[in-house]
Amino acid sequence: MLLFDLDGTLIDSNQAWVEVxxxxxxxxxxxxxxxxxxxxGQSIFPVAAQFTQAYYGLKETPQQIMDEWMELIGEAYGKRIPLKAGAKPFLERCAARGASMALVTACVPELCHTVLERHGLDRFFPQILFAQELGVEKRDPRFFQAVLTHLGVxxxxxxxxEDSPAACRTAQAAxxxxxxxxxxxxxxxxEEMEMVCDRYIESFETLL
Structure with missing residues:
Protein backbone atom coordinates (compact mmCIF):
# COMPACT_ATOMS: atom_id res chain seq x y z
CA MET A 1 0.00 0.00 0.00
CA LEU A 2 1.18 3.51 -0.82
CA LEU A 3 0.83 6.08 1.95
CA PHE A 4 0.98 9.77 1.13
CA ASP A 5 1.46 12.81 3.30
CA LEU A 6 -0.35 15.94 2.07
CA ASP A 7 1.25 19.25 3.14
CA GLY A 8 4.69 19.70 1.64
CA THR A 9 4.45 16.37 -0.18
CA LEU A 10 1.48 16.46 -2.55
CA ILE A 11 0.69 20.15 -2.16
CA ASP A 12 3.00 23.14 -1.87
CA SER A 13 1.52 24.55 1.33
CA ASN A 14 4.34 24.88 3.86
CA GLN A 15 5.20 28.45 2.86
CA ALA A 16 1.56 29.47 3.24
CA TRP A 17 1.68 28.25 6.85
CA VAL A 18 4.89 30.21 7.44
CA GLU A 19 3.05 33.30 6.27
CA VAL A 20 0.14 32.54 8.60
CA GLY A 41 5.70 22.91 11.95
CA GLN A 42 5.51 19.31 13.16
CA SER A 43 2.47 19.48 15.46
CA ILE A 44 -1.18 18.72 14.93
CA PHE A 45 -3.46 21.76 15.05
CA PRO A 46 -4.65 21.63 18.69
CA VAL A 47 -1.15 20.91 20.02
CA ALA A 48 0.32 23.73 17.93
CA ALA A 49 -2.27 26.14 19.33
CA GLN A 50 -1.61 25.06 22.92
CA PHE A 51 2.12 25.42 22.39
CA THR A 52 1.72 28.87 20.82
CA GLN A 53 -0.41 30.10 23.72
CA ALA A 54 2.08 28.87 26.32
CA TYR A 55 5.22 29.81 24.41
CA TYR A 56 4.22 33.44 23.96
CA GLY A 57 1.99 33.76 27.03
CA LEU A 58 -1.03 34.77 24.95
CA LYS A 59 -4.38 35.66 26.45
CA GLU A 60 -6.28 33.92 23.65
CA THR A 61 -7.52 30.37 24.17
CA PRO A 62 -6.17 27.59 21.93
CA GLN A 63 -9.56 27.53 20.17
CA GLN A 64 -9.39 31.27 19.46
CA ILE A 65 -5.87 30.81 18.10
CA MET A 66 -7.02 28.00 15.81
CA ASP A 67 -9.98 30.08 14.63
CA GLU A 68 -7.66 32.92 13.65
CA TRP A 69 -5.30 30.53 11.86
CA MET A 70 -8.23 29.10 9.91
CA GLU A 71 -9.34 32.59 8.96
CA LEU A 72 -5.86 33.35 7.65
CA ILE A 73 -5.28 30.10 5.75
CA GLY A 74 -8.72 29.18 4.41
CA GLU A 75 -8.54 31.21 1.21
CA ALA A 76 -5.17 29.72 0.32
CA TYR A 77 -6.44 26.13 0.45
CA GLY A 78 -9.58 27.08 -1.41
CA LYS A 79 -7.91 29.02 -4.23
CA ARG A 80 -4.13 29.35 -4.22
CA ILE A 81 -2.11 26.42 -2.92
CA PRO A 82 -0.72 24.45 -5.89
CA LEU A 83 0.18 20.82 -6.29
CA LYS A 84 3.82 19.76 -6.03
CA ALA A 85 5.41 19.08 -9.40
CA GLY A 86 4.46 15.70 -10.84
CA ALA A 87 2.19 14.78 -7.93
CA LYS A 88 -1.06 14.26 -9.83
CA PRO A 89 0.49 12.40 -12.80
CA PHE A 90 2.25 10.11 -10.34
CA LEU A 91 -0.99 9.38 -8.49
CA GLU A 92 -2.72 8.71 -11.81
CA ARG A 93 0.02 6.26 -12.78
CA CYS A 94 -0.23 4.47 -9.43
CA ALA A 95 -4.02 4.25 -9.74
CA ALA A 96 -3.75 2.90 -13.28
CA ARG A 97 -1.52 0.14 -11.97
CA GLY A 98 -4.11 -0.77 -9.35
CA ALA A 99 -2.10 0.40 -6.35
CA SER A 100 -3.93 0.81 -3.05
CA MET A 101 -3.40 4.33 -1.69
CA ALA A 102 -4.21 6.13 1.53
CA LEU A 103 -3.61 9.65 2.77
CA VAL A 104 -1.98 10.02 6.20
CA THR A 105 -1.91 13.66 7.17
CA ALA A 106 -1.62 16.19 9.97
CA CYS A 107 -3.71 18.63 7.92
CA VAL A 108 -6.95 20.00 9.36
CA PRO A 109 -9.71 17.77 7.89
CA GLU A 110 -11.71 20.71 6.53
CA LEU A 111 -8.69 22.12 4.70
CA CYS A 112 -7.64 18.70 3.46
CA HIS A 113 -11.00 17.93 1.86
CA THR A 114 -11.13 21.41 0.30
CA VAL A 115 -7.75 21.17 -1.42
CA LEU A 116 -8.19 17.54 -2.48
CA GLU A 117 -11.50 18.33 -4.15
CA ARG A 118 -10.14 21.48 -5.81
CA HIS A 119 -7.27 19.56 -7.41
CA GLY A 120 -9.29 16.43 -8.15
CA LEU A 121 -7.24 14.22 -5.85
CA ASP A 122 -10.06 12.99 -3.64
CA ARG A 123 -10.77 10.07 -6.02
CA PHE A 124 -7.34 8.59 -5.27
CA PHE A 125 -7.86 8.32 -1.53
CA PRO A 126 -10.82 6.25 -0.34
CA GLN A 127 -9.12 6.21 3.04
CA ILE A 128 -7.78 9.31 4.80
CA LEU A 129 -6.25 9.09 8.26
CA PHE A 130 -5.99 12.37 10.13
CA ALA A 131 -3.44 12.75 12.90
CA GLN A 132 -5.77 15.32 14.47
CA GLU A 133 -8.60 12.79 14.69
CA LEU A 134 -6.28 10.05 15.97
CA GLY A 135 -4.99 12.52 18.56
CA VAL A 136 -1.37 11.56 17.88
CA GLU A 137 1.35 13.53 16.11
CA LYS A 138 3.10 11.93 13.15
CA ARG A 139 6.46 12.02 14.91
CA ASP A 140 4.96 9.81 17.64
CA PRO A 141 5.53 6.07 17.01
CA ARG A 142 1.91 5.44 17.97
CA PHE A 143 0.73 7.28 14.87
CA PHE A 144 2.03 4.84 12.30
CA GLN A 145 1.07 1.89 14.49
CA ALA A 146 -2.48 3.27 14.48
CA VAL A 147 -2.34 3.74 10.71
CA LEU A 148 -1.19 0.16 10.10
CA THR A 149 -3.83 -1.22 12.45
CA HIS A 150 -6.61 0.83 10.87
CA LEU A 151 -5.62 -0.17 7.33
CA GLY A 152 -4.98 -3.78 8.32
CA VAL A 153 -1.61 -3.90 6.57
CA GLU A 162 6.67 12.28 3.16
CA ASP A 163 8.54 15.60 3.43
CA SER A 164 8.95 15.84 7.22
CA PRO A 165 12.22 14.42 8.60
CA ALA A 166 10.62 13.53 11.94
CA ALA A 167 7.74 11.65 10.29
CA CYS A 168 10.13 9.87 7.93
CA ARG A 169 12.27 8.74 10.82
CA THR A 170 9.27 7.47 12.80
CA ALA A 171 7.82 5.62 9.82
CA GLN A 172 11.10 3.94 9.05
CA ALA A 173 11.42 2.86 12.70
CA ALA A 174 7.99 1.25 12.31
CA GLU A 191 21.38 15.42 4.63
CA GLU A 192 19.22 13.98 7.40
CA MET A 193 16.52 13.05 4.91
CA GLU A 194 18.99 11.32 2.64
CA MET A 195 20.22 9.26 5.59
CA VAL A 196 16.80 8.42 7.05
CA CYS A 197 14.85 7.66 3.88
CA ASP A 198 15.14 4.60 1.67
CA ARG A 199 15.00 7.01 -1.25
CA TYR A 200 14.98 10.81 -1.48
CA ILE A 201 13.51 12.63 -4.47
CA GLU A 202 13.52 16.25 -5.57
CA SER A 203 9.97 15.90 -6.90
CA PHE A 204 7.51 13.30 -8.17
CA GLU A 205 8.69 14.10 -11.67
CA THR A 206 11.73 12.01 -10.80
CA LEU A 207 9.48 8.96 -10.56
CA LEU A 208 7.77 9.63 -13.87
Missing amino acids: DNTFLFRRGLTPTEEYNRVV SPRDCTLF GIRVVGVYDPFYEGHR
Missing part, protein backbone atom coordinates in the same frame (compact mmCIF):
# COMPACT_ATOMS: atom_id res chain seq x y z
CA ASP A 21 2.49 32.19 11.56
CA ASN A 22 4.30 35.41 10.67
CA THR A 23 1.05 37.35 10.27
CA PHE A 24 -0.47 35.95 13.46
CA LEU A 25 2.59 36.88 15.52
CA PHE A 26 3.16 40.23 13.78
CA ARG A 27 -0.34 41.32 14.83
CA ARG A 28 0.86 40.90 18.40
CA GLY A 29 4.29 42.46 17.98
CA LEU A 30 5.97 39.05 18.15
CA THR A 31 8.39 37.18 15.91
CA PRO A 32 8.77 33.42 15.38
CA THR A 33 11.86 31.74 16.77
CA GLU A 34 13.64 28.69 15.40
CA GLU A 35 12.21 26.61 18.23
CA TYR A 36 8.71 27.87 17.56
CA ASN A 37 8.93 27.06 13.84
CA ARG A 38 10.31 23.59 14.55
CA VAL A 39 7.63 22.64 17.08
CA VAL A 40 4.62 24.16 15.36
CA SER A 154 1.91 -4.95 7.45
CA PRO A 155 4.63 -2.28 7.53
CA ARG A 156 6.73 -4.26 5.05
CA ASP A 157 3.88 -3.91 2.53
CA CYS A 158 3.78 -0.11 2.79
CA THR A 159 5.70 2.78 1.26
CA LEU A 160 5.32 6.29 2.66
CA PHE A 161 5.89 9.49 0.68
CA GLY A 175 9.32 -0.83 9.40
CA ILE A 176 7.70 1.19 6.61
CA ARG A 177 9.68 1.93 3.45
CA VAL A 178 10.08 5.70 3.16
CA VAL A 179 10.48 7.92 0.11
CA GLY A 180 11.46 11.41 1.23
CA VAL A 181 10.09 14.27 -0.87
CA TYR A 182 12.05 17.51 -1.00
CA ASP A 183 10.38 20.66 0.28
CA PRO A 184 12.09 24.06 0.78
CA PHE A 185 10.73 24.24 4.35
CA TYR A 186 13.13 21.43 5.29
CA GLU A 187 16.06 22.60 3.15
CA GLY A 188 18.36 22.49 6.15
CA HIS A 189 17.50 18.82 6.74
CA ARG A 190 18.46 17.47 3.32
Whole structure:
Protein backbone atom coordinates (compact mmCIF):
# COMPACT_ATOMS: atom_id res chain seq x y z
CA MET A 1 0.00 0.00 0.00
CA LEU A 2 1.18 3.51 -0.82
CA LEU A 3 0.83 6.08 1.95
CA PHE A 4 0.98 9.77 1.13
CA ASP A 5 1.46 12.81 3.30
CA LEU A 6 -0.35 15.94 2.07
CA ASP A 7 1.25 19.25 3.14
CA GLY A 8 4.69 19.70 1.64
CA THR A 9 4.45 16.37 -0.18
CA LEU A 10 1.48 16.46 -2.55
CA ILE A 11 0.69 20.15 -2.16
CA ASP A 12 3.00 23.14 -1.87
CA SER A 13 1.52 24.55 1.33
CA ASN A 14 4.34 24.88 3.86
CA GLN A 15 5.20 28.45 2.86
CA ALA A 16 1.56 29.47 3.24
CA TRP A 17 1.68 28.25 6.85
CA VAL A 18 4.89 30.21 7.44
CA GLU A 19 3.05 33.30 6.27
CA VAL A 20 0.14 32.54 8.60
CA ASP A 21 2.49 32.19 11.56
CA ASN A 22 4.30 35.41 10.67
CA THR A 23 1.05 37.35 10.27
CA PHE A 24 -0.47 35.95 13.46
CA LEU A 25 2.59 36.88 15.52
CA PHE A 26 3.16 40.23 13.78
CA ARG A 27 -0.34 41.32 14.83
CA ARG A 28 0.86 40.90 18.40
CA GLY A 29 4.29 42.46 17.98
CA LEU A 30 5.97 39.05 18.15
CA THR A 31 8.39 37.18 15.91
CA PRO A 32 8.77 33.42 15.38
CA THR A 33 11.86 31.74 16.77
CA GLU A 34 13.64 28.69 15.40
CA GLU A 35 12.21 26.61 18.23
CA TYR A 36 8.71 27.87 17.56
CA ASN A 37 8.93 27.06 13.84
CA ARG A 38 10.31 23.59 14.55
CA VAL A 39 7.63 22.64 17.08
CA VAL A 40 4.62 24.16 15.36
CA GLY A 41 5.70 22.91 11.95
CA GLN A 42 5.51 19.31 13.16
CA SER A 43 2.47 19.48 15.46
CA ILE A 44 -1.18 18.72 14.93
CA PHE A 45 -3.46 21.76 15.05
CA PRO A 46 -4.65 21.63 18.69
CA VAL A 47 -1.15 20.91 20.02
CA ALA A 48 0.32 23.73 17.93
CA ALA A 49 -2.27 26.14 19.33
CA GLN A 50 -1.61 25.06 22.92
CA PHE A 51 2.12 25.42 22.39
CA THR A 52 1.72 28.87 20.82
CA GLN A 53 -0.41 30.10 23.72
CA ALA A 54 2.08 28.87 26.32
CA TYR A 55 5.22 29.81 24.41
CA TYR A 56 4.22 33.44 23.96
CA GLY A 57 1.99 33.76 27.03
CA LEU A 58 -1.03 34.77 24.95
CA LYS A 59 -4.38 35.66 26.45
CA GLU A 60 -6.28 33.92 23.65
CA THR A 61 -7.52 30.37 24.17
CA PRO A 62 -6.17 27.59 21.93
CA GLN A 63 -9.56 27.53 20.17
CA GLN A 64 -9.39 31.27 19.46
CA ILE A 65 -5.87 30.81 18.10
CA MET A 66 -7.02 28.00 15.81
CA ASP A 67 -9.98 30.08 14.63
CA GLU A 68 -7.66 32.92 13.65
CA TRP A 69 -5.30 30.53 11.86
CA MET A 70 -8.23 29.10 9.91
CA GLU A 71 -9.34 32.59 8.96
CA LEU A 72 -5.86 33.35 7.65
CA ILE A 73 -5.28 30.10 5.75
CA GLY A 74 -8.72 29.18 4.41
CA GLU A 75 -8.54 31.21 1.21
CA ALA A 76 -5.17 29.72 0.32
CA TYR A 77 -6.44 26.13 0.45
CA GLY A 78 -9.58 27.08 -1.41
CA LYS A 79 -7.91 29.02 -4.23
CA ARG A 80 -4.13 29.35 -4.22
CA ILE A 81 -2.11 26.42 -2.92
CA PRO A 82 -0.72 24.45 -5.89
CA LEU A 83 0.18 20.82 -6.29
CA LYS A 84 3.82 19.76 -6.03
CA ALA A 85 5.41 19.08 -9.40
CA GLY A 86 4.46 15.70 -10.84
CA ALA A 87 2.19 14.78 -7.93
CA LYS A 88 -1.06 14.26 -9.83
CA PRO A 89 0.49 12.40 -12.80
CA PHE A 90 2.25 10.11 -10.34
CA LEU A 91 -0.99 9.38 -8.49
CA GLU A 92 -2.72 8.71 -11.81
CA ARG A 93 0.02 6.26 -12.78
CA CYS A 94 -0.23 4.47 -9.43
CA ALA A 95 -4.02 4.25 -9.74
CA ALA A 96 -3.75 2.90 -13.28
CA ARG A 97 -1.52 0.14 -11.97
CA GLY A 98 -4.11 -0.77 -9.35
CA ALA A 99 -2.10 0.40 -6.35
CA SER A 100 -3.93 0.81 -3.05
CA MET A 101 -3.40 4.33 -1.69
CA ALA A 102 -4.21 6.13 1.53
CA LEU A 103 -3.61 9.65 2.77
CA VAL A 104 -1.98 10.02 6.20
CA THR A 105 -1.91 13.66 7.17
CA ALA A 106 -1.62 16.19 9.97
CA CYS A 107 -3.71 18.63 7.92
CA VAL A 108 -6.95 20.00 9.36
CA PRO A 109 -9.71 17.77 7.89
CA GLU A 110 -11.71 20.71 6.53
CA LEU A 111 -8.69 22.12 4.70
CA CYS A 112 -7.64 18.70 3.46
CA HIS A 113 -11.00 17.93 1.86
CA THR A 114 -11.13 21.41 0.30
CA VAL A 115 -7.75 21.17 -1.42
CA LEU A 116 -8.19 17.54 -2.48
CA GLU A 117 -11.50 18.33 -4.15
CA ARG A 118 -10.14 21.48 -5.81
CA HIS A 119 -7.27 19.56 -7.41
CA GLY A 120 -9.29 16.43 -8.15
CA LEU A 121 -7.24 14.22 -5.85
CA ASP A 122 -10.06 12.99 -3.64
CA ARG A 123 -10.77 10.07 -6.02
CA PHE A 124 -7.34 8.59 -5.27
CA PHE A 125 -7.86 8.32 -1.53
CA PRO A 126 -10.82 6.25 -0.34
CA GLN A 127 -9.12 6.21 3.04
CA ILE A 128 -7.78 9.31 4.80
CA LEU A 129 -6.25 9.09 8.26
CA PHE A 130 -5.99 12.37 10.13
CA ALA A 131 -3.44 12.75 12.90
CA GLN A 132 -5.77 15.32 14.47
CA GLU A 133 -8.60 12.79 14.69
CA LEU A 134 -6.28 10.05 15.97
CA GLY A 135 -4.99 12.52 18.56
CA VAL A 136 -1.37 11.56 17.88
CA GLU A 137 1.35 13.53 16.11
CA LYS A 138 3.10 11.93 13.15
CA ARG A 139 6.46 12.02 14.91
CA ASP A 140 4.96 9.81 17.64
CA PRO A 141 5.53 6.07 17.01
CA ARG A 142 1.91 5.44 17.97
CA PHE A 143 0.73 7.28 14.87
CA PHE A 144 2.03 4.84 12.30
CA GLN A 145 1.07 1.89 14.49
CA ALA A 146 -2.48 3.27 14.48
CA VAL A 147 -2.34 3.74 10.71
CA LEU A 148 -1.19 0.16 10.10
CA THR A 149 -3.83 -1.22 12.45
CA HIS A 150 -6.61 0.83 10.87
CA LEU A 151 -5.62 -0.17 7.33
CA GLY A 152 -4.98 -3.78 8.32
CA VAL A 153 -1.61 -3.90 6.57
CA SER A 154 1.91 -4.95 7.45
CA PRO A 155 4.63 -2.28 7.53
CA ARG A 156 6.73 -4.26 5.05
CA ASP A 157 3.88 -3.91 2.53
CA CYS A 158 3.78 -0.11 2.79
CA THR A 159 5.70 2.78 1.26
CA LEU A 160 5.32 6.29 2.66
CA PHE A 161 5.89 9.49 0.68
CA GLU A 162 6.67 12.28 3.16
CA ASP A 163 8.54 15.60 3.43
CA SER A 164 8.95 15.84 7.22
CA PRO A 165 12.22 14.42 8.60
CA ALA A 166 10.62 13.53 11.94
CA ALA A 167 7.74 11.65 10.29
CA CYS A 168 10.13 9.87 7.93
CA ARG A 169 12.27 8.74 10.82
CA THR A 170 9.27 7.47 12.80
CA ALA A 171 7.82 5.62 9.82
CA GLN A 172 11.10 3.94 9.05
CA ALA A 173 11.42 2.86 12.70
CA ALA A 174 7.99 1.25 12.31
CA GLY A 175 9.32 -0.83 9.40
CA ILE A 176 7.70 1.19 6.61
CA ARG A 177 9.68 1.93 3.45
CA VAL A 178 10.08 5.70 3.16
CA VAL A 179 10.48 7.92 0.11
CA GLY A 180 11.46 11.41 1.23
CA VAL A 181 10.09 14.27 -0.87
CA TYR A 182 12.05 17.51 -1.00
CA ASP A 183 10.38 20.66 0.28
CA PRO A 184 12.09 24.06 0.78
CA PHE A 185 10.73 24.24 4.35
CA TYR A 186 13.13 21.43 5.29
CA GLU A 187 16.06 22.60 3.15
CA GLY A 188 18.36 22.49 6.15
CA HIS A 189 17.50 18.82 6.74
CA ARG A 190 18.46 17.47 3.32
CA GLU A 191 21.38 15.42 4.63
CA GLU A 192 19.22 13.98 7.40
CA MET A 193 16.52 13.05 4.91
CA GLU A 194 18.99 11.32 2.64
CA MET A 195 20.22 9.26 5.59
CA VAL A 196 16.80 8.42 7.05
CA CYS A 197 14.85 7.66 3.88
CA ASP A 198 15.14 4.60 1.67
CA ARG A 199 15.00 7.01 -1.25
CA TYR A 200 14.98 10.81 -1.48
CA ILE A 201 13.51 12.63 -4.47
CA GLU A 202 13.52 16.25 -5.57
CA SER A 203 9.97 15.90 -6.90
CA PHE A 204 7.51 13.30 -8.17
CA GLU A 205 8.69 14.10 -11.67
CA THR A 206 11.73 12.01 -10.80
CA LEU A 207 9.48 8.96 -10.56
CA LEU A 208 7.77 9.63 -13.87
